Amino acid sequence: MDQDRRTGAYSDTDQMIVSAAHEIRDDDVVYVGVGLPMLASLLAKYTHAPNCKIILQNGIIRTSSFPLPMGTDSLGSQTLAEQLDGLFYVNCLGQAGFISAGFLGAGQVDRYGNVNDTAIGDYHNPVHRWSGSGGGNDVISFCGRTIIILRQTKQRFPEEVDFNTCPGYLDGKPGQREKAGMPPDTGPAVVITNLGIYGFEDREMTLRSVHAGVGVTPDQAKAEVGWDLRVSSGLTDTEPPTQEELSILHEKVDPAGMWAGGRAQFNQGSNKDKA
């Protein structure tokens, strides 16, 4: 298990959470899962996006902030919600086009943003098993922009995933998602790792920025993918966390250090073990 990379005031986990928070807009309705996405959304809420609506899979719809739950549902995350319904209800909102952004942790992600949360190797006799889709497939199938968060190693970034749990742009050709039955204007928008941030150009994962503040170079990011990585012509250094963001994250969002404190097994955007 790799350690947090840390330069001075913040770690690469901090950078991942802060970068993820930057992806949330004040007018977003965002589908949030367990772990780093939860931290990122709460951080966004305490900083630049106080009005964003947070949707939790069990049927929680809320604008105000809440104490960080260990999973997604707790009496804290339920209390003072605007609406409490069920999983079916919130996913209907998504399927009908009313959720603008969603988060996804991932076991593996490939060149065209397809995510494997199921198995490595043969499905019936896997080398490694993850928990399966959970809400991940639902998020990527119909939320407007899906933000994928995971720690990056070559094994977790294969050219093509063994099992496609959450379809990205499938084989990368135009119109494939719509042909399969997914709504238009959906799909993976950003991949955030401990090394950099990737967008999608012509549906292909493209390096957008590297976390220079924690000492990452473009070559390091390129070395940890399983194909010849496309690099954006506008490649930059990732915007580093501000002091204010770091103190809000550690003092307000996660004062107990439940997730942001560097619990390695939880540092991947969900409770998925490393491959």
Add this chain to the structure above:
Amino acid sequence: MTMKEAISQYVKSGDTLFVSGAQHGEPSAAVHEIIRQKIDHLTLICALVISSSLLLGEGLLDKLLTGFMVQDEKRSYALVKAKAMNRYPAIEEYSHFGISLALFAGYMGVPFIPTRCQVGSDMPEYNDNIRSIECPFTGGQLGVVGAVVPDVGIIHVQRADVEGNAQKWGSLGVDREGINASRKVIVTTEKIVDSDVIKRDPNRTIIPGFRVKAVVEQAWGAHPLHLAGCYNGDMIGVMRTAMGDKQNYEDYMENLVYGVSDWNEYLEKRRAIAGDEYFKSLEIKNPLFSEPITTGY
């Protein structure tokens, strides 16, 4: 009716079972009773139900329909135990929404429901209950999920009357779809209340009494999960047992499942192990009250 009677009369070996409470207020007391009675060859459908690990670990499941394996491959002794007994269930995988759609189709009494999730993924290749059809209206491709109609469903609620009119509030997970899809329904409730209490707030009823076979009053019936308006959860305790290692798992089974005759004894034993302060610490510290709604004419 006692929990013992309700479970032995209405849950049978070979049944398809729905267990409510996706991360909120699962019927823990009822699941423990199923384990004590060793009702086996079950097909289980649920979402994020922690005590599903115990059913699995005790080898009672033939099949598990799920969107998310709450059991951790590396840390859960339950998985290891089931495999060692050659009782590891067949797994039929969906997304969370997929599970709710299968139950919703059952609840509606239709054979399938169309959807835009799960399509394009590899899930349909390994799950015959997820398919694609041509939309009869647009001609485009559309995912479909086949209905699941559980033989029996169990829900734990905050309050119900003796007729079984059951009210649950807080987040509902797949409770409404699952319990309404189930042929036979067992309601376990923190409290049996006058039917007048139900009738003055009828929008909160999740299933009407005429659909319910058995009502069991059981305080703290969802422990160690939280239940809105009643108590907080003990997530650390949950992790240690249902998802824990061999020592924790077997200690739990021996002491708190097979070593007690019912849930009240479980609660007493918990109190003895964890101290008097334990249940006190889970109580709601700052309750908020809603405005009463007005009905009548």
